[in-house]
Amino acid sequence: MQQREEKQLEASVESLISRVAHLKNSLHGFIYKLENEYDRLTWPSVLDNFALLSGQLNTINKLLKNEKTPSFRNQIIIPLLLSPERDEELARLTEQRVPVFSHEIVPDHLRTKPDPEVEEQEKQLSAEAARIGPEVAQKQIQTLNKLCSNLLEKLNNPRDDRESESAAIRQNKPSFNPADTNALVGAVGYGKGLSKCRPPGSVAPGHPGQPMMTGGPTLQQVTIGGAQGHQAGMAPVAQQQAGQPGKMPSNIKTNIKSASASMHPYNR
Amino acid sequence: MEAPPVTVMPVTGGTINMMEYLLQGSVLDQALDSLLHRLRGLCDNMEPESFADHELVYLLKGQQGNPFMLRARRSLAHPTAPWHLRYLGQPEVGDKSRHALVRNCVDVAASHSLPDFLNEMGFRMDHEFVAKGHVFRKGALKVVVSKVSRVLVPGNTDNIEPLSLSYLVELSVLAPAGQDTVSEDMRSFAEQLKPLVHLEKIDPKRV
Structure with a gap:
């Protein structure tokens, strides 16, 4: 029983070591690339490297959570021998990272609890x-x-x-309607489709034979008369307008003057 | 208002030759938001400006020839603002080298007695409409997106009915006569509104 457990532990430690070695190799490769090939490194390949690392970390996690893996937490490591002298075998095993197994480094490397400061902070948080x-x-x-x-x-x-x-929009759903465009332009330009609203009783000027001055000069009749009195002057003006729109304002002016002179009821 | 009083210079000699370069189009109500969004992005960074105007179109008819047309506009949103009197000449479609309709244009601000004054002069109101919408500017370019409504009871601007399910879109620039280069800018601006709106030079006679 004891032996079987020991064997199991050994096997799982070994497989853990190999997995960690894989992870270490990938990290190595990635760091090397970052340091030496950063100018040629494309973002997709960086992502690939990250994916590889995360995959390997995942396998390690799975391994640790596996039922067959004995709980490493329950294993105890006791430092049996501390020596201030360089240990070549240890240096080789740790790739020159840990050359001596002395009282100085052992508390760091065999620590099973967080740093005292971290412990303090954790305590505060749990208290809160x-x-x-x-x-x-x-x-x-x-x-x-x-x-x-x-x-x-x-x-x-x-x-x-x-x-x-x-x-x-891509489906070419129409966002405008040419018929509407025409209707709107016609309405704004020429009042097309808008109800014509001439005040009742007012007659479109220009109809000959209208009784002009019957029953006293009401304002309306006077205006019509004024307009009619100037038809002779108006017609060429209107035609001119089509060809030379720029000249129009001055023509209006003269019309206004002469019209008011002849039609003003108080001047008679 | 459709346009602020543009004629800041005094009318001297009666020949201010300002031309309005115009492109017109329309956008369906459901696409309005997309268009406004795009205009906000394309145009000068300014506060979104809305307006509600009542336009009365007056005619002075002679025995023959074309009647003479004047447009009087007032703001419904700002009743105390001056009226706006506008004369628009015959639109010239021009050839293909010019990308916009061109028409003579005279804008003046007027007092509130403008309708009475026009009546006294022998003008008669021919039709009226209400335009509500938004104004955008990009440099000299002006974009007006408006809903045109007919007035059901003459003179009552509360009782209106939309003319169609679209908004009228007008791109215009005021420039001295002969500056056809502005039409080039207008064309490139109109390109950027496609395919939401197709701004074209529409000859109103053919509508």
Whole structure:
């Protein structure tokens, strides 16, 4: 029984050592590449290296969690001999990293607990955690979860929206209608489709035979009369307008003057 | 307002030869947001400017020939603002080398008695409409995106009905006559609005 356990331990340690060696080799290779080939290194190959490392770390984790692996935590290492002198065998085993097994380095290398400062910080944190009640803790957990899910939603949804929107545009969904364009341009330019609203009773000027001055000069009739009185002057002006739009303002002016002179009711 | 009073210089001799270069198009209501979004990105960084205007179009008719047309505009959003009187000449379509419609244009600010004054002069209101929308600027370029509504009861701008399911989009520049290079800028700007909106020079006579 004892022997079987020992064998198992040995085997698992060996396999652990080989896995760690693999990991170390990959790290070596990666660090070498980073230091020497950084100018040629492409991002995809960096990602490949990371993937390799994470894969190897995963296998080690799996190995440690395996049922057949005895719990290394239960194994105890006792330093039997400390010596201030250089140990060549140790140096070889550790690739020259640890040349001596002295009282100076042993507490560091065989440590099973965190640093005193870290321990102190951990103690503070657990004290704080114990101080808040379970309800408050639950509440904080819920708040944090909510924040996280909201953030995730915010990050995910707009992308969907954008994608669907651009997809809709790409699908050539018409965003305009030429018939509407024509209708709008016609309406704004010439009042096409807009209800013509001449005040009732006003007659479009230019109809000959309209009774002009019957029943006293109301303002409306006077204006019509004024306009008619100037038809002779108006017509060429209107034609001129088509060819020389730039000249129009001055013509309006003269029209205004002469029209007001002849049509003003108080001048009579 | 459709345009701020542009004629800051005094009208001397009656020949201010400002031309309006114009491209027109429309966008369906459901695509309006995309268009506004794009315009906000393309145009000068300014506060989004909205407007609601009432435009009355007056005609002075002679016995023959074309009637003479003036447009009076007032802001519904700012009732105390001056009225805006605008004369637009006959649009010239021009040849292919010019990318925009060109028409003579005179803008003046006017007092609130403008409709009475026009009536006194013998002008008669021919039609009216309400335009509500947004104005964007990019340098000299002006982009107006507006909903045109007909006025159901004459003079009552609360009782209106949209003319169509689209917004009118107009890209315009005011420039002295003969500066056809501006039409080049307009064309490149219009290119950037495709395929959301196709801005074209539309001869209103053929509409």
